[in-house]
Amino acid sequence: MALKPMWKGIRAYPTVAMSLIIILSLIGVSIYAVIQLPLSEAIAAWNAGDDVWRYTPELAQPTWTNLFRRENLPETITASLGEFETVKEAIRESSWRETTLLSFEYETTRFPSEAKIFYDIRYDSKRPLLTLTWIRPDGAEVVLSHGVVGGGPGRVDLDVVEAFGSADSDSSPRALKGAYQLRAEALTFEAEGFSLNGQLVVYGRVFGIAGTDEQRRDLAIGLMWGTPIALMIGLIAATGTTVFGFVVAAVGAWHGGWLDAGIQRITEVSMMIPFLPTILMVGWFYSSSIWVLLIFIIGFSLFSGPLKSYRAMFLQVKSSQYIEAAQAYGATNSRIIFRYLIPRMLPALLPRLILGIPLFVFLETSLAFLGIADPNLPTWGKILSEAREALYMGHYHWVLGPAFMLSLTGLSFSMLGYSLDRIFNPRLRDI
């Protein structure tokens, strides 16, 4: 098939352009992910746990959802004691008072999800006395913690309703807007050597473009990095199975006889092996590394149903005159198969290859959904499987994020595949 009419055919199908745009943007996201956050860093961040993700809110929705709300959900506010002035005054001969007043504006009447103070105290030998006081916009003061503290990091969790709730609320409690203050007052008994670092985190209810999960991770990282992984899995598995299937079908159809019969029988047997259960077992008992799974997936799909239809196609072409001509000039079997038979059927191969990509992407997702996923990589399937409980609890963003990416991938590749099938297969073209 010449290139020019092919291109004309593609232009006649707007769905091709549409799906190509989606696929290119998926590839763009993949490239962005790889450049922005190298794989090792992505894996480290994704599996870091509390060290990295302690300052992000738990199960926050994507920030853009605020566009559809009458009243915005709060974003996370972080303020550090270091940013504010510390006043040090001597009280007696060997005691000093260090006071820091931290202040921030709170601008919605929706409660934050949590509020925490992380502090780190250093001293030489004498323990200081630390008082943390919360001052609300209405002037009320709440003593959050008061006592002699040891060195090292510490944390104070605030009661959100007590700290933010407005007094005049009747049925539905609302948060008070305005300027909040946190007063950190330390009574030290050392002239030098005392230091207090602290950070107030008022956790919001929205975060980033994809929200966060139960472990406070930024879902955007997972969704972004899931793209190159999904595309890679789809591409490798689809190419492997389609190309192999094509070659085997061509060899079988060309040689015929026992070879063809053998391939046919193997295909029938392999169709009868329940594929998913077997892969599940391999993943569960053996290894769930993405490479091992890929090898098994490709191995199991080599002799699958499509091989039969490839064979039927090759049988049709086999008796063509140009093949006869090739035989007449003395072409070897392998030359006929690889230079005459397979190239002739390439237009039929491409749509199938493209249609195979979403199948394998979804297969990975299915496996991940059952808990068989690469232990390190962030994949859409893994996020989806972790988000399962969210279905019952109403954290839709957690489910819909990966579901959206998967739908996009599935839709674009199958749209392209179906359109190409119609363009390349003359029998279907007029249909």
Next chain:
Amino acid sequence: MSDTQVIAHTARSPQFSRLEWLKTIGRCGRYLAARSVVVFLTILVGVYAAIWVTNLGGFGDKFRRDEIQMNVLIGFNQTKWYHELPAEERMELLEAATEAAFIKNDLDQPFALRSFRYLRQAFSLSLGMTTRSFHQSVPRPVRDVLIERVPMTLLIFGTANLITFFAGLFIALGLSRRYGSAPDRVATLLVPVFAAPSWFHGIFLIVIFASLLKILPFGGIVDASIPDTPFLYALSMLRHMILPVTAVVLGTLPFAVYANRALFLIHSNEDYVELAKAKGLGARRLQWRYILRPVLPPVITNFAFIAVVAWQGIILTEEIFSWPGLGSLLIEAIQNYSVSLVIGTIVMFAYLMGASFLLLDVLYVLVDPRVSLGAGGRAT
């Protein structure tokens, strides 16, 4: 008003005498028997291959050993004297007893030898008892657990596939008749939207109908408060079936429609259809006898491929909807490292797949004149 009428018509053609009728039935029977043998042998080889795969890297044996060791330990733990022994003697006793149990279970023999025994056990489904860890309940024969789950799976799978088969046929016929019209274009455009496995559609169905609208249950087979009359029980079950069946249909129907539509369109351009049109036959007669009839065999072949994929998909669909069928059993079994139950489920799946192939073969005999009327009882 269905294809059966068409089939019956052909079979009752007047040029057939009673004797030829019997001959045909005999040929069909022979053909089906031959197909059964082939399907059975295929399953046999397939399951044997699966047994080897499960033993890859020796993990099948490892879990068998663990299972035996666990059972021995539990047996000892239930006796009083065992606890009174000193720790060293206890270890020795345990090791000796475990070793004896291994030998009793032929675990000292090479796997190649044992694999045939496993195959025999797997095929007769005599796979012993479920492990104690499974379901934290009393051990039960694996066969009973399996057989208990089959109807549940068949209920969902059968209903969904019947819908897919018939709806796929008639929607495709309707679309091909109005080829190029708005519904036809929309339908073909929409096919790629459904290029996802059934369970994935299931998630959306749950979000929409169970979470947001709260009109259908999340999953399970009946309401939490079990209805007391059989009628109400059936009604409640029907309500619980809606979402899983819809999910499976959404995952299969668009492709059945797409494939069937192409077949109808190809066949409606055949010369004999043109001739029939030229003869002035009615549109209805044309559709039923000249287009639908010859298209049925490839429709069935297509459907077989869709059904194979659907069989795999049912596992996750059941899991998502907490439907207690074979699929969720397989997942429970794998999560509990119960090798015998896993193999049992795989065999059961293979049986069911084989049975659906045979069923389709029967349909094939009914609709394909080359099979039912041709000499020698051979299918093409």
